[in-house]
Amino acid sequence: MAVSESHAESEKLHHSHLGRYVAVLAALVVLTVTTYLAAKVHLPAPWNVIVALAIATAKGSLVALFFMHLWDQQGANRLVFATSLVFVALLVGLTLADNATRFPLANPPGSVGALPAPEYVPPPQGGATYQR
Amino acid sequence: MNPSPASEASGSMHFVTDQNGYFADNYLVKPGTGLRSWLYTLDHKRIGVMYLVGVSIAFAIGGFFAMLIRLELLTPGPTVMDAMTYNRVFTLHGVVMIFLFMIPAIPSGFGNFFLPIMLGAKDVAFPRLNLLSWYLYLLGAAIAIYGMVYGGTDTGWTFYTPYSTTTATKVVPVLLGAFVIGFSSILTGLNFIVTTHTMRAPGLTWGRLPLFIWGIYATSVIQILATPVVGMTLLLVAVENAFGWGIFDPARGGDPVLFQHFFWFYSHPAVYIMILPAMAVISEVVCAFARKNIFGYKAVAYSSLGIAFVGFFTWGHHLFVSGQSAVDGGIFGVLTMFVGIFTAIKVFNWTATLYKGSVAFTTPFAYFVGFLFFLVFGGMTGVALATLSLDVHWHDTYFVVAHFHFIMVGATVMGFLAALHYWLPKITGRMYSEGWGLVAAVMIVLGFNFTFIPQFLLGNMGMPRRYYSYPEKFWALNVASTAGASVLALGLVIVLVYTLVAIKWGPIAGRNPWNSRGFEWMTPSPPPLENFEKPPTFTHGPHEYADEDPAFPAPHLAPEPKHV
Amino acid sequence: MSDATVAPPQLAHHFESLEKQQHAARLGMWLFLATEVLLFTALFAGYGVYRYLYSDTFQQASRHLHTWIGLTNTLILIVSSFTVAAGLDQAAKGKGRNTFRLFMFSVLCGVVFMCFKAYEYTHHFHEGMLPGRYYTYEALGSGPGGAIFFSLYYLITGLHAFHVLLGMTVLTVIGLRARAGRYTTEYFVPVELAGLYWHLVDLIWIFVFPLIYLA
C-alpha cells in the first residue's frame, strides 16, 4: 500500500503544474484584496471576524491543497494535517467556551462581562486588589 | 548451530535456556565497542540501550527524592528539612519522574529497541534524528538539573501561574529543560510514526502489527500533537517570569486559568504517553505467558488509538474547582467517562486472553497481575475523580496523589519492570534470576499497596497535597505510607542488583527463552547489527499460538541459522 | 527529513527502495508541519480568549497598526510561495538552475518582508506599543487589554518572523544544492520538503493577517 501510494505521489509531481500555480496565485491575490476591502466595510461585531476567517480559510485551503500538493496526495499526509487542524479547533473552542460561560466575575476585571453587575455588591475592601 | 528443541533444553518449564544461543556477532560488539562507537551510533538498539540507562538513572534520582518526601512526612512537624527545601524536593521529584523518566522510559527505551525489530526493519526511518533526540534529552536533562542544583524550583511540576512567575527560585532553567526534552519527545514520536508507516516488512499488514507497535504508535501520535502546545506554554511562562509580558499574569489582565487549560491540554494526554506504552508491553507479555492469541486483537489495537484521540478531550477535568465554567465541567466530565471505556476494553481482553491458555507464573507475569490490579483500581478512581461532585472533595488532596501514583507507579512502572524482565534476555542475551525476580516483584507490589492505599484514605480525610506539615490526625496513615515506601524502595534496589548481576554473569538465554511467537524472538539474542540475518517476511500474526497454524512452527523449533 | 536532505541522492542503507524512502521523508515532513501548527495553536488560542475578553480594545488596537504593511506583506508572501512552487516544478523537470533562481527570488521576498517587519517594530517601539510590563501607549485607554494585545502581537509575529528566517535559510541551502545539480528528475524530495516548509510559513501568515490587522 505504502509503495503504490508513494509511486502515485511521485508520478503526480512529474506532471507540470505551472498553469495551476498561476491560477492559485491569482485567486490568492484576489482573496487578499477582498478581505482587506471587507474589513473596511465595518460589518457588525461577530460578522467581521467570521468573514475575515472564512476568507483566510479559503486562502489557506488553496495553499495547502495546491501549493502543498495535498490535492494530489492520498491517505497519511492528508490525515496528519487534518488531525492537527482538529486539535487546533479543539483547544481554541473549549478554552473560549470556558471563558464565555464561566461565572462572569471569574474573568479578568475590565474584560467583557466581568465588571460587577448590579446584583453583586462590590467587595468591602473596595475592589479586588492584587499586588505582586 | 543445531536445532535446539525444547526437550533438549535445560531449565524449568517456564523458560528455555540455551547454552549455545549467545549470538556473538551482535550489536554490542559491532561496529565497535569503544565509547565513540556508542556516542556516534545511529543504531536504534544502541540508542534504546542508552535511553534505558539514562531513564534508569533518572528513576533512581526521582526515587531518592520520593524517599526524602516520605521521610519528611514521617512526623507532623518539620522532620529533616525546612519548608523551602521540601517544596524543592517534591518539585524535583515530579519533574525528574515525569519528564526524565516516565515519558521517555518505555517509548524511547524499549520502543527504540524493539519497534524496528518487530516491524522487520533494519532501523528506524530517520536514524540521525533518533540520535539527535537522545542528545536533546541529555541537553534538556542537563539544563533542568542545572536549574535544580543552582537555586532549585519550588513550583511543583505543574508550574501554576502566577506562583511560577513570581517565585524567587530558578524556574526558567527547569522550564527550558522541559521544553528541550519536549522536542526530544516529538522527534522520537515522529520517527516511530514514519517507521511504522513505511518500513514494515513484506507480509506485515496493519492487521498483523504486534500490539506493542499499536501502543507505541498511539503514544507517538499524542507526542506529536500535544508536546508543541506545552512547549509554547512553558516558553510563555518563562518569558513572563523573566520579562513580565503578562499573558497569564492577573496583575496585567491575564487569566491564570488559561495557563491551566494550556498546561493540561498537554499534561493530561501526557498521562497516556506514560500509560499507553505500559499497556503495549502488557499486551505482549500476557500473550507470551498465556501462550495464546490475544482475545480481541482489534479491540485492543484500536482502543490504543481511541485513548490517544479521546484523551485530548478531557483535560478540563483538572479544572473543576479552578473557576472553570460548569458547562465546560460537564463537557469534560462526560468525555472523561468515555476515555475510561477504552481502558476497560483492554483490561477485559487481557483477562479473557488467559482463558484456555497455558499460564506460566514468571516475573513478567507477576508484574502483569500487579499491573492489572493497579490499573483497574487506579483507572476507576480516575473516573471517580471525574465525577464532578466527588472531585470537589478530592481535588488537590492525597486522593489525587494516590490515584495518579496507582497509574504512574502502579501501572507504568509495573509495565516498565515487566518489559525489563521479558526483554532482558533479548537485549543482553542473558537471563535474570527468576527466584530473586519473584521475591522483588512481591515486595514491590505489596510495598506499593502499603504506600498508596493509606494515601487514598488521607485524601478522604481531607489532607491536601504538597503539605510540608500536617495536623496530627493525619499522622498514623502517613507513617504507614512511609513504611510501605521503604519496602517498595528495597524491592527496587533488589531488582537493580540482580539485573546488573544478570547482565554480567547471568545464564545464556538463547534466541527465544520464553517460547514466544513475538517477531522480536525470531532474531538471535542479542540481535545482530541490522536486526535480522536476512530480511524477514511475515506470514502470520505475532500473537498466534494455536497449533492449527502449520505455516508457523514455534520459533524455538525452527532451525537455528548458521553462525560462528 | 534531515537524512533525506543531507544524504546524497542514493538510497539510505536501511530502506528497501527509493520510493519508500521518499514516502517516509514526505510523511515525516507533514508530521513536523503538524507540530508547527500546534506550536502556533497555543498562541492563537490565547489570542482567541483575549480577543473575546477584551474585544473592544483589540479591535481598536488593530486599527492602530499599519494595515498597509500587513497587506503588502501578505502579498509578498503569497508571491514568494508561488515562486517556490514554480521552483519545485522546475526541479521536477531537472532544471536545477531555474529552481535556484526562483528560490532566490523567494528569499528576496523574505528579506523585503523582514524589512517591513523591522520598520513596523521600530515604529511601535517609538510609540510605546510594547508588550506587558513595558507597555506605555496611551491611545487605547487604561484597561489591561492593550498590553495583552501587544504581548500576543509580538509573540505571534515574532515567532512567525523566526520561521521566515529559518525558511529563508532552508531555501538558500536547497537552492544552492539544486544549482549544483544535486537533484534529478527521480530524486528531488528535499526541494519539495523545503517548499512545504515555506508554504506553511505563508499559510500561518494568511491567518495572522486578518486576526492581527483586520479583526
Next chain:
Amino acid sequence: MNELLRRLLFLPEQASEHARQVDALHYFVIVTTMVAAAGVFLTVVYFFVRYRRRGIDDRTPFVHPEFIHEALFVVVPLALFLLWFAIGFPQFVRLSLPPADAMDVYVQGKKWMWKFAYPGGPSSIDTLRVPANRPVRLLITSRDVIHSLYVPALRLKMDALPGRYTQTWFEADRPGRYDVFCAEYCGTGHSAMLGELVVMPEAEFDRWVSEQRRSELVASAQDAATPADRVLPAGNLVEQGRRVASEQGCLKCHSVDGSRHIGPTWVDLYQRREKLKDGATVVADEGYLTKSMMDPGAQLVDGYQNVMPTYQGKLTPPEVAALVEYIKSLRTQAVRSGPSEGPAYESIPRK
C-alpha cells in the same frame, strides 16, 4: 450504614446535606470500584489456577471473541460510568448555583491566611463564622497567588484566583468547629494556611454579628475623623502592634517565642546584629525594621528565603510605628516560658 462506611473510608464529619449526598455517591463509587477490581483480580487468579502451564509443549486453542463479548466490555462499564456522572453532575451544578437568598461572605486568601469579610459587617482572619441552616455564598478571591478554600466537612472546595472572584455556597446544618485548609500549593506557608469554620446556631450568630457591629461603630467614628490617615484607637502602642501583627499575618512567619520559622523571630530582634545574605552585618534598629517591612528583599538576613511580600501601602505609618514598638517590647525576659501555642488569631473587627 452511612456512619459505618464513613468511618471505614476515613471521611470527616458531614456538616451539610450536600456532604451527606456526596458521601452517598462516594460509597456507591467506591463499592463498585472495589467489586470491579476484586472481580478482575479473582478472575485472573481463577484462570491462572485453572489454566496454569502444565508442560513446555502445552497447546492452546485459537479463541475468537464474539461481537457480543466486546459489546459487553464496552456497554457495561460505560453505563456504570455514565450513571456516576448522572448522579455527580447535578450535585456539581447545584454547587455553582447559589440560592438567591444566600448570605454573602467575601473570602480573601493571601500568603498565608484567610480573611473573611461580611458586607457591612465585621471581618475576621482565619475564622469563618456562619449561622447554621442558612445558605452562605462565598465570593472568593486572592491577593497574590492561587489559593484554594477547602472545607473537608462540607466536601467543598473552590480556588481563590488573584484579582477576580469565584463563587460557591453551602448550608451547614450542624453547629461545630471544622477545619479549613488551603488546597492549592502557594509556597512555604502552604501547609500552615489553616483556618477554621465555626458553624453557630442562628441566634448565637446574630448576637455575635450585632456585637461586632457595635465595636465597629467606635472604630469607624475614629476613622471618620481622619479618613486619609487612620489613627489607631487610643491605647497601648505595643498592644496595637500585637493586633496589627496578627491582623496582617506577620505571625505566620515570625515567631514571638524565639523559635525559628519562615522568617527570623522577633524575640530580641531589636538592636540585634544580623548577618545578611551578602555577608554584611546590620543592626536591627527602627530604620532597618521599617525598611524590611516596605522592601523585604533589600537586606535579607542570611539563611532565610526572600518570600515576604512588601507591606508598602498596606500599613499606615501609625501601624508601622505600633509594629516596631511591639517588636521592641519582645525581650527575652518578657517572653513567657512554656510551650509555644503557635500564632493565634482571633476575629478582629475591621472596616
